[in-house]
Each structure stands twice: as structure tokens, then as C-alpha cells.
Amino acid sequence: MIKVENLVKSFGTVKAVDNISFEVNDGENMVLLGTSGCGKTTLLKMLNRLIEPDSGSITINNENINAQPAEDLRRNMGYVLQNNGLFPHYTVAQNIAVVPSLLKWDKAKTLSRVDELIQKLHLSKDHLDAYPHELSGGQQQRVGLARALAANPPVLLMDEPFGALDNVTRSKIHDEFKALDELKRKTIIMVTHDVQEAFELADRIALMDNGRIVQTGTPTELLFNPVNDFVRGFLQHQRLQLELRAVKLANIWDYLPTGGRKINTSLIPATAGVWEALKNFKFFPRETINLLNQQNREVKSVTFDELMSAYSQFKIQQPHE
Amino acid sequence: MNEHQQTLFEFMQQQADKLGVQTLQHIGLTFISLLIAVIIGLPLGIYITRQKKISGLVLGIAGVLQTIPSIALLGFMIPVLGIGAKPAIVALLLYALLPIIRNTYTGITGVNPAVKEAAIAMGLNKWQVLFKVELPLAMPVILAGIRTATVINVGVATLASYIAAGGLGEFIFGGISLNNTNMILAGAIPAALLAILFDFLLSRLQRLNFKKIRGAVKAAPVLLVLLACLYFIPSAYGSKLTAGFTPEFMGRQDGNLGLVSKYGLKIHTIVINDAVMYKAAQEKELDVISGYSTDGRLKAYDLVVLDDDKKIFPPYYAAPIVREDALKNFPELEKTLNLLSGLITDSVMTDLNYRTDYLHQTPERVAKDFLQSKNLLKPDKGGKNGIVRIGSKIFGEQYILASIYAMLIKGYTDYDVATKTGLGGTKICFDALTNNQIDFYPEYTGTGLLAILQAPTQTVTRLQASKDSTYNYVQRQFQEKYKIKWLKPIGFNNAYALMMRQKQANELNIKTISDLKRYLEIK
Numbered sequence: 148m149i150k151v152e153n154l155v156k157s158f159g160t161v162k163a164v165d166n167i168s169f170e171v172n173d174g175e176n177m178v179l180l181g182t183s184g185c186g187k188t189t190l191l192k193m194l195n196r197l198i199e200p201d202s203g204s205i206t207i208n209n210e211n212i213n214a215q216p217a218e219d220l221r222r223n224m225g226y227v228l229q230n231n232g233l234f235p236h237y238t239v240a241q242n243i244a245v246v247p248s249l250l251k252w253d254k255a256k257t258l259s260r261v262d263e264l265i266q267k268l269h270l271s272k273d274h275l276d277a278y279p280h281e282l283s284g285g286q287q288q289r290v291g292l293a294r295a296l297a298a299n300p301p302v303l304l305m306d307e308p309f310g311a312l313d314n315v316t317r318s319k320i321h322d323e324f325k326a327l328d329e330l331k332r333k334t335i336i337m338v339t340h341d342v343q344e345a346f347e348l349a350d351r352i353a354l355m356d357n358g359r360i361v362q363t364g365t366p367t368e369l370l371f372n373p374v375n376d377f378v379r380g381f382l383q384h385q386r387l388q389l390e391l392r393a394v395k396l397a398n399i400w401d402y403l404p405t406g407g408r409k410i411n412t413s414l415i416p417a418t419a420g421v422w423e424a425l426k427n428f429k430f431f432p433r434e435t436i437n438l439l440n441q442q443n444r445e446v447k448s449v450t451f452d453e454l455m456s457a458y459s460q461f462k463i464q465q466p467h468e
Numbered sequence: 469m470n471e472h473q474q475t476l477f478e479f480m481q482q483q484a485d486k487l488g489v490q491t492l493q494h495i496g497l498t499f500i501s502l503l504i505a506v507i508i509g510l511p512l513g514i515y516i517t518r519q520k521k522i523s524g525l526v527l528g529i530a531g532v533l534q535t536i537p538s539i540a541l542l543g544f545m546i547p548v549l550g551i552g553a554k555p556a557i558v559a560l561l562l563y564a565l566l567p568i569i570r571n572t573y574t575g576i577t578g579v580n581p582a583v584k585e586a587a588i589a590m591g592l593n594k595w596q597v598l599f600k601v602e603l604p605l606a607m608p609v610i611l612a613g614i615r616t617a618t619v620i621n622v623g624v625a626t627l628a629s630y631i632a633a634g635g636l637g638e639f640i641f642g643g644i645s646l647n648n649t650n651m652i653l654a655g656a657i658p659a660a661l662l663a664i665l666f667d668f669l670l671s672r673l674q675r676l677n678f679k680k681i682r683g684a685v686k687a688a689p690v691l692l693v694l695l696a697c698l699y700f701i702p703s704a705y706g707s708k709l710t711a712g713f714t715p716e717f718m719g720r721q722d723g724n725l726g727l728v729s730k731y732g733l734k735i736h737t738i739v740i741n742d743a744v745m746y747k748a749a750q751e752k753e754l755d756v757i758s759g760y761s762t763d764g765r766l767k768a769y770d771l772v773v774l775d776d777d778k779k780i781f782p783p784y785y786a787a788p789i790v791r792e793d794a795l796k797n798f799p800e801l802e803k804t805l806n807l808l809s810g811l812i813t814d815s816v817m818t819d820l821n822y823r824t825d826y827l828h829q830t831p832e833r834v835a836k837d838f839l840q841s842k843n844l845l846k847p848d849k850g851g852k853n854g855i856v857r858i859g860s861k862i863f864g865e866q867y868i869l870a871s872i873y874a875m876l877i878k879g880y881t882d883y884d885v886a887t888k889t890g891l892g893g894t895k896i897c898f899d900a901l902t903n904n905q906i907d908f909y910p911e912y913t914g915t916g917l918l919a920i921l922q923a924p925t926q927t928v929t930r931l932q933a934s935k936d937s938t939y940n941y942v943q944r945q946f947q948e949k950y951k952i953k954w955l956k957p958i959g960f961n962n963a964y965a966l967m968m969r970q971k972q973a974n975e976l977n978i979k980t981i982s983d984l985k986r987y988l989e990i991k
């Protein structure tokens with residue numbers, strides 16, 4: 148568990164990080180969201196001591212991060228940068244093996260780990276001997292992620308990791324990112340200014356402004372229980388889409404009609420968002436899709452209209468702003 | 469001029485041994501200094517990327533060093549480091565420093581900050597960041613700096629011969645002094661080729677990709693040390709005494725060649741510039757030097773001239789040589805210049821030289837005092853009837869003579885004067901005269917005979933005995949060949965001479981060149 152307490156960092160007269168405290172649970176994906184200049188990157192870089200705070204403390208599993216040499220701390224924390232920061236004079240294989248070689252892993256172990264990551268991140272083995280400039284932006288970012296994961300660190304820090312990618316590549320990598328087993332066990336702290344990305348990847352979001360955290364909570368909490376106008380305003384532009392993504396089928400399960408035919412089509416799990424379910428409609432007459440609630444193994448078969456109606460009933464029940 | 473005009477190729481063949489030695493010395497000098505410059509410049513360049521506050525200061529100092537003229541820099545070195553390889557290497561390394569420091573600094577500060585940040589964030593410590601990331605990425609830029617430094621060094625190393633450090637400059641400056649184009653080219657062409665070759669090789673190294681460059685960079689120090697060692701190969705011989713001769717003296721029949729053929733003198737010889745030779749003799753870096761019998765430093769440094777008992781040094785009586793055109797254009801010129809004829813004897817000239825060379829009086833002041841003492845000084849008439857252009861070679865005696873002539877012309881005629889002093893050696897001065905860049909300059913009969921006319925050996929031998937026969941011969945030949953007239957001799961004989969420290973000569977009981985030879989042959 149990462150615990151940040153009363154963290155302060157000023158650059159000249161500007162307070163980049165102004166007395167921030169928060170906690171990140173093990174295995175949680177915490178997203179620091181905010182506009183540029185809000186202090187989110189400064190905050191992230193203090194976690195692996197790229198920047199030293201003026202005051203305040205950071206502990207990981209109750210141990211202060213200053214208790215060990217900065218190099219040792221960093222070797223146990225993956226770090227992914229926006230512009231990937233790959234070593235241009237190292238091959239892909241060498242780049243991925245940077246931290247294992249610092250930790251003096253033996254050759255065979257390193258090689259098999261590199262191979263494993265190449266497969267998990269959908270890179271080809273042909274890329275191993277290539278240099279970073281020979282890869283596409285998406286491939287470079289995958290290598291950057293592989294490098295951060297190589298030594299299997301329990302914590303992963305990501306600074307706008309997908310910020311430099313085009314939309315198509317980004318949404319593809321988002322899907323891979325969510326599907327990656329290895330990441331599910333890790334504590335991830337990710338910085339982004341992209342609300343969509345935050346909502347898609349975060350377990351919890353810390354919305355920042357002017358060096359302070361305005362609100363911390365799950366995407367749904369931010370949407371339906373904003374603490375002030377700033378939070379409301381921040382999400383306003385993409386509200387409908389965010390809501391459809393944030394509201395899970397499980398949330399509206401009770402408003403959906405029971406029963407339905409169990410024909411041989413794929414089942415959509417109730418943990419998915421409404422948005423996900425809507426995407427499955429192909430739009431032909433009397434079309435239904437099948438939803439599965441894993442908790443009680445109940446299957447519901449619903450039409451587009453029934454789904455939307457359930458969603459609107461759920462919305463009505465929410466506290467009005 | 470010669471019965472047989474030697475081709476460059478023949479010259480190089482004939483001098484192959486010397487050429488080889490000089491080339492090795494040249495490469496050696498270049499790379500010893502380069503090696504040291506890298507050893508100093510690279511860490512310094514890295515250091516100032518960490519201490520940005522002093523980077524401006526360090527780069528500024530290195531920049532200033534770069535602007536000091538190379539000859540001046542070599543000159544500064546002599547009082548501190550003497551002559552020979554040491555000062556030459558230090559001077560060369562100072563020139564090589566700036567490109568290496570600057571490119572190291574630029575290369576490292578130019579590394580993509582995201583890559584550096586990633587390296588730190590991966591857990592590389594500061595040395596690992598430097599050696600695994602910053603240096604490899606900055607290497608092409610650093611190599612470019614080393615490449616620049618190498619080419620600069622190959623060029624500046626030609627000047628090393630001025631202070632007895634050898635190298636291809638021996639041929640180049642010897643050739644300029646001796647009016648020997650083949651000799652100049654035999655030094656200049658290999659020097660140019662070396663510069664081009666090293667530039668090419670380093671440019672290839674720079675373009676190698678990252679993988680190959682790692683091996684190349686590891687091999688480079690070894691190669692550098694090997695090349696630097698070349699310098700020491702030729703100097704593996706020695707003798708009891710060390711002689712320092714000017715490049716000009718080395719190549720002349722009435723110089724080292726005559727010493728070897730007529731006297732059979734075998735002495736460990738280094739080539740050195742006239743300007744530092746006397747000082748080196750005084751400081752016991754050299755035992756025997758070539759010099760001029762009227763040199764003021766003879767008196768200043770307590771040196772003694774060895775008697776030329778076999779008469780290999782022909783007379784060098786000084787006289788103004790004038791283009792005939794100029795004599796026509798300036799009818800009063802000849803009469804005026806001849807005012808000086810017979811007035812300056814050997815001892816007078818030595819004294820005048822002593823004042824400029826050792827007492828550091830200006831040539832103008834010395835000239836004025838001299839004319840005053842002879843009651844020849846007249847006030848400047850502010851003449852407007854044309855301008856007489858006086859040339860002089862690049863040493864004190866010629867400056868004094870040029871000043872005396874300038875004052876005489878201004879005082880006795882209606883002409884104005886332009887002096888073009890410091891026209892290098894004989895070749896440059898004489899070419900300036902024949903190409904109508906100057907109207908006259910003081911020349912020496914022996915130089916006219918040997919360096920300009922390049923008279924055949926038999927003729928030289930025949931003429932050598934008497935001063936008048938030499939004068940008459942050159943006067944006749946110059947008139948025929950160049951339309952240049954020798955006016956009346958000034959009086960002194962500034963012949964070549966071998967000299968030693970008075971004290972040492974007395975101790976060893978050496979009075980003549982034959983004595984010197986006998987001493988050297990005693991085992």
C-alpha cells in the first residue's frame with residue numbers, strides 16, 4: 148500500500164504540489180487526472196524520487212521511500228514515460244533487459260523474461276534486434292511498457308503513457324492494457340489529462356487542480372457525487388459517454404426485465420459498462436443481446452429499448468444535482 | 469637555374485629516410501597531444517555538464533587558447549618547458565582542447581532529456597547514466613570534436629619544427645628558407661595527406677552505427693597510444709653533444725651538408741627555429757648551434773664562433789639589391805643607398821643587433837642612434853615624389869637596415885617610403901622583389917650565390933675564397949637573369965658560423981670546427 152502524507156513541492160513561488168495526502172491500495176489502478184500544470188506529474192515523480200519533496204512523506208508498505216537508496220527504490224518501480232524514453236542505442240531486447248541487467252539476473256532468466264513480455268505485449272520476435280527508431284509509435288510504447296514490467300516490480304508509475312499515440316492505436320493499446328494479466332496484480336499510478344482514458348482504465352481517480360486533489364473516488368462517484376462545481380464542470384463535456392461507460396450493467400440489473408431466450412450467442416458480463424453492451428447491437432428487428440450476472444448466474448436477454456429504459460430508471464434514482 | 473632540375477619525386481626518393489622519420493614524428497606528435505587532450509578534455513567536458521555555472525568560464529578559456537597564434541603559443545612554452553617535444557606537445561594539446569571539451573559538453577547536454585530521465589527512473593546510478601547512456605549517445609558529437617582536433621593538430625604540428633620537435637615542418641620551413649619548392653612540397657603534401665586521411669578515417673568511425681561504434685571506441689585508445697608511440701622511434705640515437713640547426717642551415721651546401729661532406733662532422737642534430745636557438749644554447753639544451761657571425765645574441769648569450777678552418781662558409785657581405793626599374797623611377801635612390809656603403813663593420817653590426825635582440829630597443833631607435841653617431845641623420849623632408857617600397861626578411865638585422873634606409877631616403881630625397889618588413893625567408897623576399905611588390909631589400913652575397921642562383925658546386929668552390937669574386941659573380945648574374953642590381957656592400961660579413969657556449973668551448977678546448985669533430989670522435 149502506498150501512502151502519501153502532506154506532500155509539498157514548490158518551484159520558486161509556484162506551489163506545484165500543495166499539501167497532498169492520499170492512499171493507493173495494493174493492486175489498485177489509481178489515475179491522477181487534471182489539466183496540464185496541475186501538479187500531477189510532479190506528484191508522480193516524487194514517488195520514485197525523480198523529484199524530492201520539500202516536505203511530507205511517502206511510504207510503501209509502511210516503509211519510507213527514503214529508507215533505501217534511490218536506485219534500489221527505482222529498480223522496484225516500473226516507470227513508463229509519454230515519449231517512451233527508450234535508449235536509442237540499445238536494441239529492443241537490450242532495452243527491455245535494462246533493469247534485469249542492473250539487478251544482475253543471469254542471462255537465461257533475462258532472455259526468457261524478454262521473450263515472455265514480447266509475447267504478452269503482442270510484439271514480434273523479429274523486433275528483438277531492432278532499434279527503437281525502427282518501430283512505430285505504438286510498438287515503441289509497448290516496448291516502454293515491457294521495459295517497465297521486466298523485473299516484475301510490484302508498483303508501476305505511468306506518466307501520460309499513451310499521450311503521444313493516435314486515437315486508433317491508443318484505444319487498441321487501452322484494450323490490451325486492460326486485458327494484460329500481469330497488470331491486474333500491480334499497484335499502478337497513472338497520470339493523464341484525458342478524461343476518457345481515466346474513466347476507462349482507473350479503479351479510482353484523483354482529480355487534481357492547482358496542486359491539490361479536489362476529489363478522489365471511483366468514476367461513478369465522481370460522476371454522480373461530485374464534491375463541487377469544479378468536478379462537475381471538468382466532466383461536463385463528455386458527460387453522456389462517461390456515464391454510459393461508468394454505469395455498469397450490474398448497477399442497472401434490477402431495472403432490466405427478467406428472463407429471455409438463451410440462444411447460442413455470446414454473453415456480456417454484468418461487470419461491463421452500458422456503453423459496452425450498446426456496442427453489441429447490430430440493429431435488426433427484434434434484436435436482443437444476452438447479459439450474464441456472474442454473481443447469481445442469471446442471464447437476461449434484452450432489447451435496445453429495454454436496456455435504455457433500465458438506464459433511464461437508474462438515472463432517475465440518482466440524487467439530483 | 470640548375471643543370472638538372474630535380475623532380476619532386478626524385479627529391480622524395482632521395483630523402484626517403486628523412487621523410488619517413490618526419491612523417492612518423494608528425495603522426496606521433498599529433499596523436500600524443502591528441503591523446504592527452506582527450507584525457508583532459510573529455511572528463512572536463514563531462515564535469516562542466518554537471519557544473520553548468522563554470523561551463524562558460526571553461527569554454528571561454530579554451531576558446532581564448534584557440535585564438536593565440538600558434539607561433540606565439542610555441543614561443544610562450546620555451547621559457548617554461550625548453551625546446552623539443554615537450555612544449556610542442558603542450559601547445560598542440562592546448563589547441564586540441566577546445567573542440568574536445570566543447571563537443572563533449574554539447575554532445576552530453578544534447579542527449580534527449582526523456583532518455584536520461586528514463587535511465588534514472590530505471591534505477592541507473594549516476595555513473596551508469598554517464599557510461600551507459602550519455603557517453604554512448606554523445607559519442608558521434610564527441611568524435612566529431614576529436615576529428616576537428618586531429619585535423620587542427622596535423623596542421624599545427626608542422627610548426628613544431630620551430631622548436632626542435634621535428635615533424636614535416638622541417639621540410640616545409642627548410643624549403644621556404646632555401647627557396648626549394650621540392651622540399652616544401654615534400655613536407656606539405658604528406659602533411660595534407662595525413663590531415664585528409666585522418667579526417668576520412670574518423671568520419672567513417674563517426675558514421676558507424678551504435679553497435680559497431682562500441683567496439684571501435686574501445687579500440688580507439690589502444691590505436692591512439694600506438695600512433696603516439698611513433699614519435700619516439702626516430703629519437704633512439706644520441707651523441708655526446710647536441711647540435712641545433714635551423715631548417716635553412718640543414719639543407720645548405722654551406723651549412724650542414726658542407727659540415728658533413730667537408731669536415732665529416734657527425735653530431736646528434738635537431739632542427740630548430742632561429743628565434744629560440746640561442747636561448748636553447750644558453751640553457752644548455754643545445755651545445756652547438758648554427759648562427760650568424762654578426763648576431764647580437766652572440767654577445768648577449770656569451771657564445772663563441774668556431775673557426776671555419778676548411779672555409780665551407782662563403783662570405784655573406786650585405787648589400788641592397790634593387791630592381792633596375794626602381795633605379796630608373798627613383799634617380800636619387802642609388803646615391804642615397806650607397807651613403808651607407810662601407811660604414812657598418814662586423815663589430816658595429818653585432819652591436820646594433822645586440823641592442824635590438826637583447827636590449828629590446830626598437831629597430832627605429834637603433835637606426836636613428838646609429839645615423840646620428842655617423843652624422844648622417846637629416847630631418848624628414850616629407851617627400852611626395854613617389855613611394856619607395858623597402859622589404860626585409862624576418863629578423864632583427866634586416867629590420868635595422870630597413871629602418872636606416874627608410875630614414876636616409878626620407879632625409880636625402882623627395883621620396884616617401886613604405887616598408888614591408890618581415891617577408892619571411894629568402895624565397896618570399898626575393899619573390900616579392902621580382903614580382904614588383906617591393907623595390908629593394910638588403911641581401912647577402914652568399915645567399916644570392918647559393919640560395920637564389922643555386923650556383924653549381926664547382927663555381928661555389930671557385931668563388932668561395934674571395935669576397936670580391938663572389939660579389940662580382942652575383943652582381944653579373946642578377947643583372948642578366950633578373951634585372952636586379954647589387955649596390956655597394958654595406959661592409960659587414962654576416963656569414964654562417966657554428967657557435968658554442970664560451971665556457972664549454974674553453975673546457976673542451978674547441979676552437980675550430982675540426983677541433984669539434986675530433987672531440988666527437990673520441991670514444
